[in-house]
Amino acid sequence: xxxxxxxxxxxxxxxxxxxxxxxxxxxxxxxxxxxxxxxxxxxxxxxxxxxxxxxxxxxxxxxxxxxxxxxxxxxxxxxxxxxxxxxxxxxxxxxxxxxxxxxxxxxxxxxxxxxxxxxxxxxxxxxxxxxxxxxxxxxxxxxxxxxxxxxxxxxxxxxxxxxxxxxxxxxxxxxxxxxxxxxxxxxxxxxxxxxxxxxxxxxxxxxxxxxxxxxxxxxxxxxxxxxxxxxxxxxxxxxxxxxxxxxxxxxxxxxxxxxxxxxxxxxxxxxxxxxxxxxxxxxxxxxxxxxxxxxxxxxxxxxxx
Amino acid sequence: xxxxxxxxxxxxxxxxxxxxxxxxxxxxxxxxxxxxxxxxxxxxxxxxxxxxxxxxxxxxxxxxxxxxxxxxxxxxxxxxxxxxxxxxxxxxxxxxxxxxxxxxxxxxxxxxxxxxxxxxxxxxxxxxxxxxxxxxxxxxxxxxxxxxxxxxxxxxxxxxxxxxxxxxxxxxxxxxxxxxxxxxxxxxxxxxxxxxxxxxxxxxxxxxxxxxxxxxxxxxxxxxxxxxxxxxxxxxxxxxxxxxxxxxxxxxxxxxxxxxxxxxxxxxxxxxxxxxxxxxxxxxxxxxxxxxxxxxxxxxxxxxxxxxxxxxxxxxxxxxxxxxxxxxxxxxxxxxxxxxxxxxxxxxxxxxxxxxxxxxxxxxxxxxxxxxxxxxxxxxxxxxxxxxxxxxxxxxxxxxxxxxxxxxxxxxxxxxxxxxxxxxxxxxxxxxxxxxxxxxxxxxxxxxxxxxxxxxxxxxxxxxxxxxxxxxxxxxxxxxxxxxxxxxxxxxxxxxxxxxxxxxxxxxxxxxxxxxxxxxxxxxxxxxxxxxxxxxxxxxxxxxxxxxxxxxxxxxxxxxxxxxxxxxxxxxxxxxxxxxxxxxxxxxxxxxxxxxxxxxxxxxxxxxxxxxxxxxxxxxxxxxxxxxxxxxxxxxxxxxxxxxxxxxxxxx
Numbered sequence: 001x002x003x004x005x006x007x008x009x010x011x012x013x014x015x016x017x018x019x020x021x022x023x024x025x026x027x028x029x030x031x032x033x034x035x036x037x038x039x040x041x042x043x044x045x046x047x048x049x050x051x052x053x054x055x056x057x058x059x060x061x062x063x064x065x066x067x068x069x070x071x072x073x074x075x076x077x078x079x080x081x082x083x084x085x086x087x088x089x090x091x092x093x094x095x096x097x098x099x100x101x102x103x104x105x106x107x108x109x110x111x112x113x114x115x116x117x118x119x120x121x122x123x124x125x126x127x128x129x130x131x132x133x134x135x136x137x138x139x140x141x142x143x144x145x146x147x148x149x150x151x152x153x154x155x156x157x158x159x160x161x162x163x164x165x166x167x168x169x170x171x172x173x174x175x176x177x178x179x180x181x182x183x184x185x186x187x188x189x190x191x192x193x194x195x196x197x198x199x200x201x202x203x204x205x206x207x208x209x210x211x212x213x214x215x216x217x218x219x220x221x222x223x224x225x226x227x228x229x230x231x232x233x234x235x236x237x238x239x240x241x242x243x244x245x246x247x248x249x250x251x252x253x254x255x256x257x258x259x260x261x262x263x264x265x266x267x268x269x270x271x272x273x274x275x276x277x278x279x280x281x282x283x284x285x286x287x288x289x290x291x292x293x294x295x296x297x298x299x300x301x302x303x304x305x
Numbered sequence: 306x307x308x309x310x311x312x313x314x315x316x317x318x319x320x321x322x323x324x325x326x327x328x329x330x331x332x333x334x335x336x337x338x339x340x341x342x343x344x345x346x347x348x349x350x351x352x353x354x355x356x357x358x359x360x361x362x363x364x365x366x367x368x369x370x371x372x373x374x375x376x377x378x379x380x381x382x383x384x385x386x387x388x389x390x391x392x393x394x395x396x397x398x399x400x401x402x403x404x405x406x407x408x409x410x411x412x413x414x415x416x417x418x419x420x421x422x423x424x425x426x427x428x429x430x431x432x433x434x435x436x437x438x439x440x441x442x443x444x445x446x447x448x449x450x451x452x453x454x455x456x457x458x459x460x461x462x463x464x465x466x467x468x469x470x471x472x473x474x475x476x477x478x479x480x481x482x483x484x485x486x487x488x489x490x491x492x493x494x495x496x497x498x499x500x501x502x503x504x505x506x507x508x509x510x511x512x513x514x515x516x517x518x519x520x521x522x523x524x525x526x527x528x529x530x531x532x533x534x535x536x537x538x539x540x541x542x543x544x545x546x547x548x549x550x551x552x553x554x555x556x557x558x559x560x561x562x563x564x565x566x567x568x569x570x571x572x573x574x575x576x577x578x579x580x581x582x583x584x585x586x587x588x589x590x591x592x593x594x595x596x597x598x599x600x601x602x603x604x605x606x607x608x609x610x611x612x613x614x615x616x617x618x619x620x621x622x623x624x625x626x627x628x629x630x631x632x633x634x635x636x637x638x639x640x641x642x643x644x645x646x647x648x649x650x651x652x653x654x655x656x657x658x659x660x661x662x663x664x665x666x667x668x669x670x671x672x673x674x675x676x677x678x679x680x681x682x683x684x685x686x687x688x689x690x691x692x693x694x695x696x697x698x699x700x701x702x703x704x705x706x707x708x709x710x711x712x713x714x715x716x717x718x719x720x721x722x723x724x725x726x727x728x729x730x731x732x733x734x735x736x737x738x739x740x741x742x743x744x745x746x747x748x749x750x751x752x753x754x755x756x757x758x759x760x761x762x763x764x765x766x767x768x769x770x771x772x773x774x775x776x777x778x779x780x781x782x783x784x785x786x787x788x789x790x791x792x793x794x795x796x797x798x799x800x801x802x803x804x805x806x807x808x809x810x811x812x813x814x815x816x817x818x819x820x821x822x823x824x825x826x827x828x829x830x831x832x833x834x835x836x837x838x839x840x841x842x843x844x845x846x847x848x849x850x851x852x853x854x855x856x857x858x859x860x861x862x863x864x865x866x867x868x869x870x871x872x873x874x875x876x877x878x879x880x881x882x883x884x885x886x887x888x889x890x891x892x893x894x895x896x897x898x899x900x901x902x903x904x905x906x907x908x909x910x911x912x913x914x915x916x917x918x919x920x921x922x923x924x925x926x927x928x929x930x931x932x933x934x935x936x937x938x939x940x941x942x943x944x945x946x947x948x949x950x951x952x953x954x955x956x957x
Contacts, residue, residue: 050847054854056755058676060687066840070833077828088828090821095709096697099737100829103696106741110687113749113868115854116674121749121868128745129876132738139734143727146716202857212855217843221836283880297727 006081010235011073014227015039017234017264024268039227046220054213056116064111065218069225071104075232080159080239082256089155094142097154098135101188104225105131112210119202123209126279130194130206133286134187140293141177141184147300158236163243173296178240180296183289185233185267187282189226192271194282204276234263306364306376308351309432312390313425315344319397320421327414330407337417338401338770341424345394348428352386356795363434372495374441377434381564384640384799385431385557388647392549393424395774396542399655402768403542403662416456416540422449423543427550431557436485436495443481447474447522450551453543454535466534473521473531480518481558484511501567508568515562516576523555524607525614526584527912532607533591537599537667541658544599548606549651553643556613560640563621564804571625571721578618578725582732585611589739590881593874594908597667598657598751602650605693605743608736609646613639615729616708620800622715626722629807630814633800634711637815640796642704645785649692649701652778656686659771660751663764669750669870672761676752679766683752685779690744692782695737698826700785700792706822707793707815709733739877746873755864787826790819871906878908885909 019036026033035041053061075097077087109127112120142152148166149156157163167174187194190207202209211222238259244252277285319340326333355362355378365375378386400420404413426449429442451474455467488511489495491503503511521528532552536544563573588607595601616639623632659682660675661667676683692699712733715726756762766772785792793815801810856862878887890905934945 047843050849051844052850052852055851056674056854058683058753060676060753066833066836070829070836073836074829074832077832088824090824092706092710092818092821093825095706096822096825098734099695099697099702102694102737102741103691106691106694106696106745109741109745110748110753113745114753116754116864116867117854117856117862118866118868119857121754121873124745124749125868125873125876128742128873129880132735132742132877135734135738136731139731142713143716143730146713150717152710152713212857216847217840220843221840279876301723 003085003087006084007076007087010076010081010231014231018227020264021268024265025272028272043220047217049216051216051218054115057114061111061114064107065221067107068104069221071100072225072228075100076228078154079232080155082253085159086155089153091152093153115213119209123206126206130187130282133283134184137184137290137293140290144297158239163239167243170300173299176292176296180289180292181237187286189230191267193274193277196276234260237263306362312344312348313428316341316421316424320418323414323417327411330410333414334401338397341397341421342394345390349390352383355383372437374438375434376432378432380802381799382431384795388644389427389550392647392651393546396546398770399774400542401770403771419449419452427554430554453539456540463538466538470531470535477518477521480514484514487511497565500565508566512573519555519558523552523610525580526587529607530913530916533600533603536603541654545651545654549647567804569624574618574621574625575725577614577621578729581611581614581618582728585736586732587884589736589743590885591910593743594878594885596669598669599667602653613642619711619729622722622725624805626718631711631714633810634707636800637796638704638707638711640799641793645700645704648778648781649689652689655775656682664760666760671758672751673754673757678764681772682766685775687748688779688782690748694740694744698786698829700782703786703789703822742877746870750870754867757864789822793819884911
């Protein structure tokens with residue numbers, strides 16, 4: 001019951017946290033920025049509207065938003081929030097999560113290709129490219145976690161005293177993992193320096209250009225899905241950064257939320273401080289995360305046998 | 306065994322009658338399709354029944370008074386029989402409407418005959434119980450498929466493909482002969498029974514020979530060169546059988562030899578796993594670079610053979626490292642993928658067959674927007690693509706999940722098994738990502754967007770038998786994906802025939818994993834339903850309008866401006882340029898009034914490129930030097946034969 005409530009809270013709070021990034025960016029630009037509830041206003045506005053469909057599109061175009069939103073919601077069901085057990089969990093759920101996200105990506109790409117727009121095709125090609133390297137890095141991190149815990153589920157890593165135990169066994173390599181995971185967060189969620197969601201030129205976008213033709217409730221579902229996806233990655237990063245298990249139910253939640261805010265703020269700071277990389281430099285950036293996870297695993301081989 | 310022989314006689318009768326009735330075009334097709342599929346149904350029912358039984362059926366017949374043709378159906382054979390009969394059944398049904406060109410009725414009849422021969426010979430290979438029977442059936446299989454490859458012999462390209470296939474299958478067969486010869490040298494009998502008794506060094510040599518031989522049939526890199534040429538050249542239902550089933554017979558051979566040798570050295574596992582990783586990654590990279598839809602699917606078969614070998618390699622490493630759970634997960638995952646790949650790859654080839662049949666072109670960049678006019682084909686093709694990318698809730702995910710579980714079991718080990726398992730897991734992930742790029746490309750370019758040429762405009766899908774086969778396979782992809790339990794049990798019982806020395810494989814842990822997959826699939830479908838419900842609530846009584854695609858301010862878009870398959874794959878191919886060199890031909894645009902220019906690109910297969918340098922040229926050189934032996938005089942040739950026999954007499 002508690003887990004379901006936390007899941008609902010995560011879904012409803014995800015848009016709020018994404019607005020934190022906008023606030024931070026506005027702060028660095030010396031602007032006031034949009035209100036913190038901006039994403040809710042946008043979602044409500046979009047849900048009220050109707051839609052315009054391109055004459056080129058088929059039913060796949062309408063399935064894209066549904067599937068990408070559904071995968072994000074399903075993935076959150078397996079996420080332990082604030083150290084609580086997730087709604088569902090089984091051995092191997094991490095692999096399912098990664099492949100579900102792949103399914104979401106498949107449909108986002110297919111929906112983009114459905115419009116016959118060259119810009120969307122360009123975005124789709126990039127969306128297909130970068131996650132390949134991300135996936136390799138992700139599985140490297142999984143190998144690390146598997147060596148540590150002998151399990152393949154998020155709840156074994158992050159629920160209860162899981163994350164604290166990880167720090168106690170392998171603190172130093174875990175630092176690498178946190179950075180590696182943060183890089184994956186930036187890449188998978190189309191943030192700067194991989195993708196710029198706020199640029200004005202369609203040629204230079206990845207995710208935003210793929211959803212150009214979506215409108216109304218369809219677009220709202222896509223937005224909600226991407227908020228949830230970012231929340232998923234940020235929650236894991238927060239769990240890794242603030243692993244304390246105090247035993248007091250309230251305090252744990254507060255610490256988790258604080259960690260979450262910090263992660264979103266760091267994303268905002270990164271977006272304000274550096275520019276987007278040239279597209280052909282992105283693979284090197286993502287490979288850094290693979291290398292970090294790789295070294296972390298190597299170190300644990302020596303230290304913890 | 307009588308049911309089995311009755312089934313294959315029925316299939317053979319179908320093929321023969323198709324030849325006899327060759328002049329009556331429709332009648333001949335109908336008779337052969339009905340008899341072959343009836344035989345397949347019979348064989349399939351028999352095989353499924355035997356899979357649950359525990360008796361090993363065998364039969365043997367004297368042949369030429371010297372040898373015995375011996376057959377045996379253990380669980381491994383029966384598992385492969387299920388795959389063979391299932392896919393060939395649907396291919397036979399599909400062929401009825403596919404081979405509908407009334408002007409080539411004789412060619413159609415001949416195709417029907419060789420098709421039946423191919424089905425029968427594959428069934429005989431997997432049931433053969435001595436070397437003679439095995440090699441006899443193996444040769445019939447290679448030759449009948451050779452004649453199917455050169456079906457369209459008027460085109461020089463197809464004749465070349467056929468020749469390449471002929472050479473490769475016989476060099477491969479030569480390696481198998483060598484391996485079997487060594488075994489015969491030690492045991493002195495053609496039977497498979499005493500193979501476990503030969504010395505260990507000999508076992509390694511035998512395994513390597515057989516691995517090369519069977520691997521060249523299975524399309525393992527770098528022995529795959531024939532595959533992307535030969536598979537697209539055949540008619541599509543034959544491509545479906547060749548890619549879906551025939552290459553798996555190579556996998557069967559590897560497994561059978563492994564079981565017979567009963568030698569659990571780490572060498573085998575590492576060899577198989579390394580071959581799997583290389584074939585898997587390079588197969589899909591080359592697939593991504595192809596312009597021809599059928600050739601793309603052929604390369605993707607190489608990728609999937611890689612995945613199967615990764616599973617089997619994990620299994621072998623598990624055995625040698627003494628980790629039964631890892632071993633069983635790896636083997637059964639690999640075998641399960643054999644079944645799953647047979648289902649979705651034949652589905653994809655049949656879908657591609659429909660596209661090629663109706664549009665007359667195999668070039669991806671000439672197609673587009675076909676989903677609007679070919680709804681069933683398009684949907685089935687999308688389901689097949691989702692399955693081949695290993696995405697839940699489809700069947701590809703189920704088998705990859707088991708292989709992953711096996712791979713992670715190996716990560717808990719130390720030293721070499723740890724390194725090999727890590728490589729296996731990461732390359733499986735990379736293969737998954739690349740397959741996603743590859744198949745979103747096919748769907749995006751071929752089925753979505755707008756038609757890129759006249760060929761793709763307003764093409765209707767016709768032929769109920771073709772649609773039936775595709776529909777059945779698409780449903781199978783979903784059903785196996787959501788309820789993998791019973792199908793996985795088939796693979797599990799095949800593992801029990803592998804001589805691993807485990808007394809009884811407990812079902813509980815595997816049923817638990819299968820249950821988790823079912824649960825996750827159903828959970829996801831429920832969430833999708835809920836989201837769809839929410840969506841329809843928000844769209845109730847809303848104005849929906851249709852308009853042109855947003856051109857980012859440009860108001861006169863044409864279909865030529867769409868992203869092409871080549872540009873879609875360009876960056877990824879660039880990342881792998883060391884293994885997949887891209888050659889471009891693009892005269893630059895010059896002057897104020899530029900003349901017409903063009904752009905051509907081609908991705909080279911390094912195995913094909915270097916095969917010429919490493920193998921073909923030295924062999925040509927050598928045989929050029931030996932040319933003086935050839936006189937064209939028959940007396941001299943008889944003399945050679947006599948001389949050879951006399952020389953051989955010294956060794957007896």
